[in-house]
Amino acid sequence: MQISLESPDQPDVVQLIDDLDAYQKPLYPPESHHGIDIAALSAANVLFAVARDLEGKAVGCGAIVVGPEFGELKRMFVRPENRGQGIAAKVLGFLEHEAKAKGCMTFMLETGPSQPEAISLYARAGYERRGPFGGYGPDPFSVFMQKTPV
Numbered sequence: 001m002q003i004s005l006e007s008p009d010q011p012d013v014v015q016l017i018d019d020l021d022a023y024q025k026p027l028y029p030p031e032s033h034h035g036i037d038i039a040a041l042s043a044a045n046v047l048f049a050v051a052r053d054l055e056g057k058a059v060g061c062g063a064i065v066v067g068p069e070f071g072e073l074k075r076m077f078v079r080p081e082n083r084g085q086g087i088a089a090k091v092l093g094f095l096e097h098e099a100k101a102k103g104c105m106t107f108m109l110e111t112g113p114s115q116p117e118a119i120s121l122y123a124r125a126g127y128e129r130r131g132p133f134g135g136y137g138p139d140p141f142s143v144f145m146q147k148t149p150v
Contacts, residue, residue, distance in 0.1 A: 001059070001087065003094045006050040008041040012058045013050055017041075020061075020077035027114040032141035034110055036065070036074055047071075047098050051078070051087050062091045064099045064107065070146075071099045072134065073109035076118065088121050096125075096147075107147045108133050119143055 006013065021035065041048050041063055051060035060078035064071040073095070078087045096107060109127065111118045127145040132138055 001051055001053055001085075001090070003049055003051045003091055005047060005098065008038050008048045008061075008063075010058075013061060014038060016050075016058050016061050016077060016079070017075065019079065020075065023077070023080075024112070028112050028141045032112070032139055034136070034142075036063075040065075041075065046074075047095055047102075048075075049091050049095050049098070051091050053082070060087045060091050062088075062095050064095045064104070066099055066102055066104045067134075070106040070108050070133075071104040073107060076109075083117075088118075089125065092121070092125055105148065109145050110136055111143050111145070112141050113143055114141075119145075122147075 008017065017038065024033065024035070045066045046063050047066065048063045049061060050058050053059050059082040062076040063074045065074055076088060076091065099107070109122065122145050125147065127147040130144050130146045132144055136142065136144065
């Protein structure tokens with residue numbers, strides 16, 4: 001497997017994002033969806049990583065939107081058939097490393113309570129629950145987490 005920063009507007013990566021949306025949309029009401037689109041993922045302050053298998057197929061992705069006070073993790077996804085191989089943890093570590101190299105030392109995220117595997121992944125990586133941040137408000141369908149690297 002290879003993980004690298006890539007453009008999100010490649011056909012196989014667009015399909016990966018579409019698969020993520022198809023996975024999440026049934027889990028939460030529309031007002032509780034906080035994903036960002038391909039144009040936003042292409043912004044200069046976004047680090048977008050793609051994990052590819054040995055054949056070059058996009059099997060996972062994730063992004064960190066680097067802001068002045070923190071980086072926000074967005075669009076983390078691994079195809080269901082590729083889960084259980086540590087890909088998400090590797091993408092997360094890769095993104096954190098790349099963001100730290102740009103001076104970003106605090107990471108935040110919003111996920112949902114219907115995704116316990118994601119919450120567990122983040123907790124294992126050192127993220128702790130917190131209240132809403134940035135433009136988010138309280139939402140029973142949101143779980144907010146933060147990590148401040150040592």
